[in-house]
Amino acid sequence: MSKVTEKLEGMNVWIYHGQIYIPNIYSAGAVGSRFLVGLRDKKRIMGTRCPTCNRVYVPARSVCKDCFSQLDEWIEVSHQGTVLSYSVCHQPNPVQPVETPLVYGIIQLDGADTGFVHMLGEVDPEQLRVGMRVQAVFKEERVASILDIKYFKPLG
Amino acid sequence: MARESPKKKAKESKPEYIQVAFNTPRPYNWSTGKYLGKFYAEAKENRKIVGNRCPKCKEIWLQPTVVCPKCKVDMGWDWVQLPQTGTVTQYTYLVYPLWDPHYGEKWANPYPSAMILLDNGFYYRAFLEETDKDKLRVGMRVQAVWKEDYEERGQGPADILYFRTIED
Amino acid sequence: MPNRVAIVGIGQTYHKRGRPDVNQAEMVGEAVRAALADAQLSIKEIEGVFFSNMETFEGIYLPDHGMAAEVGSFGKPGLKVCTGGTSGGSVVVEGFYFVASGLYDLALVIGFEKQDCGDTTAAITAATTPVWGKGAATGAIGEFAKQALSYMETSGAKEEHAAMVRLKADRGACRNPYAHLKLGLKSVDEILQSGYLVWPLRLLDFCPQSCGACALIFASEGSAKKITKKPVWVADVEVVHQEPFRAGIFGDPTGQETYTQHVACERLYRRNGITNPRKDIDMAEIYEPSNWEEMNLYEHLHFCEKNEGWKLIEKGITEMEGEFPVNPSGGVIATNPIGATPVIRVAEAALQIRGDAGEHQATRDIKTALATALGGPNWTVLTLLKRSL
Numbered sequence: 001m002s003k004v005t006e007k008l009e010g011m012n013v014w015i016y017h018g019q020i021y022i023p024n025i026y027s028a029g030a031v032g033s034r035f036l037v038g039l040r041d042k043k044r045i046m047g048t049r050c051p052t053c054n055r056v057y058v059p060a061r062s063v064c065k066d067c068f069s070q071l072d073e074w075i076e077v078s079h080q081g082t083v084l085s086y087s088v089c090h091q092p093n094p095v096q097p098v099e100t101p102l103v104y105g106i107i108q109l110d111g112a113d114t115g116f117v118h119m120l121g122e123v124d125p126e127q128l129r130v131g132m133r134v135q136a137v138f139k140e141e142r143v144a145s146i147l148d149i150k151y152f153k154p155l156g
Numbered sequence: 157m158a159r160e161s162p163k164k165k166a167k168e169s170k171p172e173y174i175q176v177a178f179n180t181p182r183p184y185n186w187s188t189g190k191y192l193g194k195f196y197a198e199a200k201e202n203r204k205i206v207g208n209r210c211p212k213c214k215e216i217w218l219q220p221t222v223v224c225p226k227c228k229v230d231m232g233w234d235w236v237q238l239p240q241t242g243t244v245t246q247y248t249y250l251v252y253p254l255w256d257p258h259y260g261e262k263w264a265n266p267y268p269s270a271m272i273l274l275d276n277g278f279y280y281r282a283f284l285e286e287t288d289k290d291k292l293r294v295g296m297r298v299q300a301v302w303k304e305d306y307e308e309r310g311q312g313p314a315d316i317l318y319f320r321t322i323e324d
Numbered sequence: 325m326p327n328r329v330a331i332v333g334i335g336q337t338y339h340k341r342g343r344p345d346v347n348q349a350e351m352v353g354e355a356v357r358a359a360l361a362d363a364q365l366s367i368k369e370i371e372g373v374f375f376s377n378m379e380t381f382e383g384i385y386l387p388d389h390g391m392a393a394e395v396g397s398f399g400k401p402g403l404k405v406c407t408g409g410t411s412g413g414s415v416v417v418e419g420f421y422f423v424a425s426g427l428y429d430l431a432l433v434i435g436f437e438k439q440d441c442g443d444t445t446a447a448i449t450a451a452t453t454p455v456w457g458k459g460a461a462t463g464a465i466g467e468f469a470k471q472a473l474s475y476m477e478t479s480g481a482k483e484e485h486a487a488m489v490r491l492k493a494d495r496g497a498c499r500n501p502y503a504h505l506k507l508g509l510k511s512v513d514e515i516l517q518s519g520y521l522v523w524p525l526r527l528l529d530f531c532p533q534s535c536g537a538c539a540l541i542f543a544s545e546g547s548a549k550k551i552t553k554k555p556v557w558v559a560d561v562e563v564v565h566q567e568p569f570r571a572g573i574f575g576d577p578t579g580q581e582t583y584t585q586h587v588a589c590e591r592l593y594r595r596n597g598i599t600n601p602r603k604d605i606d607m608a609e610i611y612e613p614s615n616w617e618e619m620n621l622y623e624h625l626h627f628c629e630k631n632e633g634w635k636l637i638e639k640g641i642t643e644m645e646g647e648f649p650v651n652p653s654g655g656v657i658a659t660n661p662i663g664a665t666p667v668i669r670v671a672e673a674a675l676q677i678r679g680d681a682g683e684h685q686a687t688r689d690i691k692t693a694l695a696t697a698l699g700g701p702n703w704t705v706l707t708l709l710k711r712s713l
Contacts, residue, residue, distance in 0.1 A: 005196075005311050012193040014312065021181035021260030022446045024383035027438075029347035033174040062350050065393035068367045094180050144174045173344035178383065225567070248469035251520050255443040257450035269466055289523065294477055 034074075035060040036144040043138050045149075047112050049073040058112035059146070079136040080155060081109035086120060086128050097147055101125070107134060107152055121151030181260055188312070191220040194235060199315040203302045205238040207278070216278060240300040241322065242274035247284060247292055267318050272298060283318040297322050326424035328713060330548035330555030333363025333541030334671045339504040339659045342440035343535040348382060349391035352436045355537035355664075356395050359432070363541045363551055367396035370541070371428045375404040375436070376415035377663040380450060382441040395434065402432075407565075409464075409611070409699020411435065412538075412666030416695075416707055417561045419542045429544045435667030436537035444533045444662070464613065465530055469522040472616035476524070481619055481634035483524070487515035488637045489615035490528055490657065496644060497654025499683035504534040504659040529657075530614050536661035538668045556674040559692075560708040562592040567701055584704040585624035585696075592706050593626070601626050602641075605708075606690045607649040607676060609669040611698040612656050622650070625696065649686040652676070666697030670707050677711050 005014045028036055031048070038044040047058035048071040055064065056075050063070055086105035089096070096102055103125060106115040120134065134152035142148035188196060191208065195218070198204045207218030212227045216236050224231055253264035267283035274280050285301065286292055298319035302309070309315040335358025337343075343351055360367060373395060375388045384390070392398040407414040412435035419433035448464050475481055491512060497503035507528075509515060521527045548555040564584040589601075598604040610625065612618035619633035627648065628636055636642050642650040653672040656665055673693035675681040691712075697705040 007196075007310060011190065012197040013190055014188045014193055014196045014310070016186045016188065017183070018186060018258060019181040019183045019260070020257050020380075020450045022255065022257045022380070022383065022442050022450065023260075024178045024442045026176045026178065026382075026384075026441055027342075027344045027347055028174040028176065029350050030171055030173065030345045031350070032347055033172055036174045037172055061393065063353060063394045065398055068393075068396050144172075145176065171345070175344060246470040246473050248466055248473065248525075249523050250466075251522060254449075255446035257443075257446040269470075271470060294473070 029062070031060055031062040031071075033144070036146070036148075039138075039146070039148040040142040040144040043079075043142075045077050045079060045109060045136065047075050047077050047114075049075050055113040056111060057114050058109055059116055075111065077109045077111035079109070081107045081112070081134060081152070083120070083128070083130060083132045083134055083152075084108055084115045085130060088125050088128075103128070105134075105152070109136075118146070118149060119151040120153070122153040127154070189222075191222055191231075192312070195220055196310065196312045198235075198237075199302075199312060200306070200309040203309075203315070205240060205280070205300070205316075206235045207238055208232070209234045209236050216276075218278065218280070238278055238280070239275040242272040242280065242298060242319070244270050244284070244292075244294055244296050244298060244319075245273050245279070246271040246294070249287075249289055249292075268292060270298075270319070272319055282313075282316060285318040285320045291321070327426045328545040328548075329420050329423045329542050329558045330545065331540050331558065331670070331674045331709070332543045332548050332551045332555055333359040333365065333539075334674055335359030335362055335540075336502045336538045336664075336668060336671060337536045338502055339534045339536035339661055339664075341504065341532070341534065343438065344440070348384065348387060348436070348438045348441070349394035351438055351535065352391055352434060352537045352539075353394035355434065355436070355539040356432065359539035359541050365430070365541065365551065370396065370430050370432045371400065372419075372422050372431045373397035373400050373402040374415050374418045374422070374431060374433045375402070376406070376411040376434065376667060377404060377436055378406050378408070378411060378447070380442075380447040381444050381662065382438055384441070396432075406663075407699065408703065409613075409662060410563075410666060410697040410703045410705045411663050411699070412668070412670075413611075413695075413697025413699075413705025413707065414563065416540070416558075416667060416670050417563055417705060419540070420558050420561055420707075423542045423544050426544070429547045431542040433540045433542060433667065434537060435539075435661075435664035437661035437663040437665075438535045439533040439661060440535050465522050465525065468530065468614045468617055469525045471620065472524050472529070472614065475616050475620055479619075479631040479634060481616075483516060484512055485619060485634040485637055486529060486615045487512040489618050490515050492637065492643055493615070493651060493655045493657045496652045496684050497658035500653050500658075501682070502536075502659070503654040504536070505532050505654075506658070525614060525616070529616065531656045531660035532658075534659050534661040536659065536664050536668075538661075538664040538671050540667060540671060540674075554678045554680075556677045557710045557713045558707060559710045559713060560592055560596055560706075562588045562706045563704070564588040564591075565700075565703045583624050584702055585621065585698075586626075588704045588706050589624075589626050592708060596708060601694075602628075602648045605648075605692050605694050606688065607652070607673070607686055608694040608696065609651055609653065609673040609676075610655070610694075610696045611666055611669060612651065613660070613698070615657060617698075618650070618655070618657075621696070621698075625694075644684065645687040647688070649676075649688070649690075652681070652684045652686050654684070666695070666705065669695040669697065670709070673707075673709050677709055 047056040048060040050064035084106040089102040108115040133155040207216040210224040247270035249268040419431040622633035644652040676690040
């Protein structure tokens with residue numbers, strides 16, 4: 001086993017280099033799964049609609065945050081939408097999906113009442129604008145993950 | 157002959173549940189501080205087990221503490237060497253491999269884990285060398301076995317490999 | 325003097341090994357809706373929401389932040405509690421304080437754990453101090469294994485007694501629609517033939533890893549009487565924590581370690597005029613991670629004298645039909661979504677007092693019940709429930 005403790009110079013203090021390495025598996029649940037399978041099988045982006053509040057949640061979720069009703073009305077939304085905000089990340093981290101610089105934004109798709117976070121691609125960071133119109137680009141090989149959408153590219 | 161409506165023939169399909177795996181280790185650094193550091197130093201340099209002694213109640217604590225858990229006074233720097241032989245009071249051994257979060261893999265530690273009553277009345281938790289479960293019993297006499305190589309030591313309690321059974 | 329607090333709503337999920345059909349938030353939502361339906365209240369009337377969960381088991385940091393919609397906590401005061409195994413007990417105490425303070429009328433208290441997300445033993449091993457815990461830790465189960473050995477050596481209990489406790493738990497679980505492990509065990513011999521997991525604990529001797537949630541609604545006296553004809557009063561609570569500096573955490577051969585159960589019981593019993601627990605209390609739902617620990621807890625909770633715990637099970641005193649039923653729900657050994665487990669103990673004790681436990685209702689009339697929580701380095705939370713104050 002490799003050494004995991006290191007002595008500090010000049011004093012009897014040791015530093016233990018540890019890690020917590022427990023693999024986790026998360027269930028998307030029935031509603032989340034239907035959304036993800038829609039991305040994989042039909043390149044469809046779906047939301048659920050609350051009839052009381054007349055709000056469409058994208059990605060689809062099972063409960064309305066304001067009226068607590070359980071949602072079962074499914075709506076397909078457009079692949080096109082508007083960038084509500086964006087940022088460019090330069091600091092790499094092992095949990096990131098792609099290498100830096102990583103451009104991501106909050107995108108509200110046409111037909112949805114909520115924004116969601118995803119990456120922006122095929123765009124020069126200088127040209128990013130709040131309000132710019134974007135279009136989803138899907139991967140060829142999809143696995144029922146939010147990353148089946150590769151990124152959103154500028155329209156037009 | 158009338159054809160059956162396609163709706164009736166459609167099978168009930170089982171819903172597909174998606175699961176997402178997340179496998180990134182979370183590294184951290186943890187300092188022993190100078191009290192536990194003294195234990196590390198004695199183990200590495202001299203192959204000794206030491207604890208600190210409370211100035212008021214004279215009880216020895218290992219893990220070494222800054223404040224006495226019983227009297228709540230500052231412990232000071234009175235270090236006492238503990239004996240390295242003792243008697244096994246409790247033990248257990250793994251049958252199935254368990255997931256170890258420190259290494260990120262499943263392994264079955266073959267060495268039994270035991271609570272050993274050292275000869276001065278102090279309890280110490282350690283592994284036993286004896287892996288044959290039929291030879292284990294409460295009351296058996298054991299002795300600490302250290303890592304021989306100086307360079308290998310400096311891992312604190314892990315400098316003691318295990319406790320070996322000694323014949324009376 | 326605290327204001328009076330009663331439990332007016334109880335809800336649980338059907339506890340299972342895995343719940344791939346829901347995410348964590350949706351699972352908790354099921355228990356919340358069940359509790360609201362039981363109390364016939366709407367989420368709008370709830371004034372504070374309190375959660376109990378141990379994040380490391382699922383690897384989701386701050387899970388309560390991601391479930392405001394599913395749980396209805398949006399815009400409401402509350403907090404998440406993690407005190408190791410006693411988290412559910414601590415959250416019951418928090419909900420109790422919230423309403424007992426007189427500042428609020430209705431609190432929602434939730435315990436949950438979705439253990440199909442991660443490995444529990446690894447998480448517990450990771451929770452130990454990096455230097456001392458790592459080297460010799462075998463997770464919680466290792467500690468209970470050592471306790472079992474100590475108990476056998478000092479009290480005279482045999483493996484048959486542990487098997488009798490397991491049989492009692494399974495009988496209760498098979499009659500409890502919400503319980504996780506319903507094995508249909510038929511005899512002590514069947515259990516004695518099963519394999520060892522961490523010696524001397526058999527696979528059957530230790531609690532499972534379950535996914536589940538349990539929700540309780542607490543109300544002030546004025547509200548409780550309007551909401552339900554059967555309020556269950558939270559008469560008293562007690563919390564004792566400690567850090568063991570000496571020997572085996574759960575089975576201490578030195579006789580010097582202070583058991584938190586002793587301290588907690590001494591205080592709670594004295595405050596409530598309980599001098600003979602088996603007579604003054606009608607039943608208990610205790611947190612027993614292993615069947616050996618159950619016999620140990622009979623002694624620590626003063627249900628019997630030292631070293632006599634195994635005699636209670638031998639004489640059938642703690643069976644569902646016995647004079648002092650313990651865990652007629654099947655207990656922790658049948659169902660253990662850790663963050664929810666102590667809340668389930670309170671919920672099951674409350675169901676017994678209400679007479680709503682269905683097929684696992686104890687034979688004798690239950691007017692007073694004790695629910696306990698156990699966790700970490702043997703911490704204790706006690707909750708005393710009564711049909712009338």
